[in-house]
Amino acid sequence: MNAITYLITSLEMERLKINRTLVVWLAIFAPAFVVVMAFMAGYTNGDKFYQPGVNPWINFCEHLLAGWSLFIFPLYVSLLSALYAALEHQNRGWGYLYSLPVPKSSIYLSKLFVLSALIALSHVLLVFFGLGAGWLMGQLKPAYGFQDFTIPAFMPLACMNLFVGGLGVIVIQLLISLWYPSFIIPAGVGLFATLASAIARSLPVSHYSPYLWPYAFLANTLQVNHWSYTILGWSVSVYVLGAMISLFLLGRRSHV
Template structure:
């Protein structure tokens, strides 16, 4: 057999180099973006931000006068209420669903075997979907903030008595909250992403995620709750302080947000190493 090797190599000398890693990533991203078309993941991203805003909007629309009787200014109260509605339960569940749905696009099509048989490395596949989920997560948060501000402005027109016109929008706080909330979602996003890739199913990651979110709520009084990635968005939502007509938040990452970043980095590295050499059986 060894004797045939030189002639074999002579007949197939031109093994063109593999595409550069960045080019592989770019191609995988272009493909993954196309696959998002008409998916539940995309609809969820575009609509999920509206839900907490709508709830808070309705509360302020119908019961705003009662809320405002307690004192304070309209914008800070409205933003605080919306963010806490979103951060408690909806945001973690959104991240759980989003990661599961994006990964499920391949699982549902039994496309892992196809994907890994293409001339792109496993790293590109891993990174591309991660970047996509990170982008969708950012889009959803931005849409949430946009809708939040829009709903407040709508309320100032529909219910001038609530006093939205009297207070200013605390932009500074909103921007910092946006940033810190995003960081707070990263830890659980990474855990959910790796769980989804590992089990290549939809039910398992959603079950794990929902279970973890519910368990976290039960553990809120535990002194180590800040280390649980599923609790981080709630921690950030509670970080705002309402002063006299103001809404402020610290312009730095809190401890639980650093933990979230730690989970993000640690889980992704570990997950990648586990998944890199894994057999593809479906």
């Protein structure tokens, strides 16, 4: 068997492993939570947010993207990666996995790709849930004007780029989650890093934190041409470098 065949086999094993687990439900719940919060805020205080004749989708999407990128996304990645790794830690499955006649690299890469795919799915759901919430708002509160406009084109583009901007967080949190069997350590690191980055976001040095990159990418504007696309390159670089470091570190251990 070649490396690609081993990886495909490992991916199929991971798919079966997460089926009907809290890992999948969390990937769905996180974007739904953000949309519900934005919907409730708009429904109760829409008179303050939405002006007559102005596309209300712009303000609604702004709330979604700001809340998701600054707090929910990095915290969600931290919890999801810790929960995902716990499937092996709790069942002591690492010894079994490392006894299989497959390269350790395929085991790690399959987990990294599955975790990345789940987080990509969450960004797709953020767009669709937001679209559904805006349609419902138009039915319940026609005075806000949601039914008279369409969701801005920047929303799906922003979600796609936010996912890329969060790749650095994904690879970091997965390594921490695989290295430490305790659920509290990776979750705590993610919580501390997220809060520290958010509090210090006005400082130039804070933009070196991968946990702030999704938010920093938007550059406090909905103008697509003004987004910080350089951050996407940083994130992809950290993702690739982090994967290589993880392969080296985890490959040297007899067990995780």
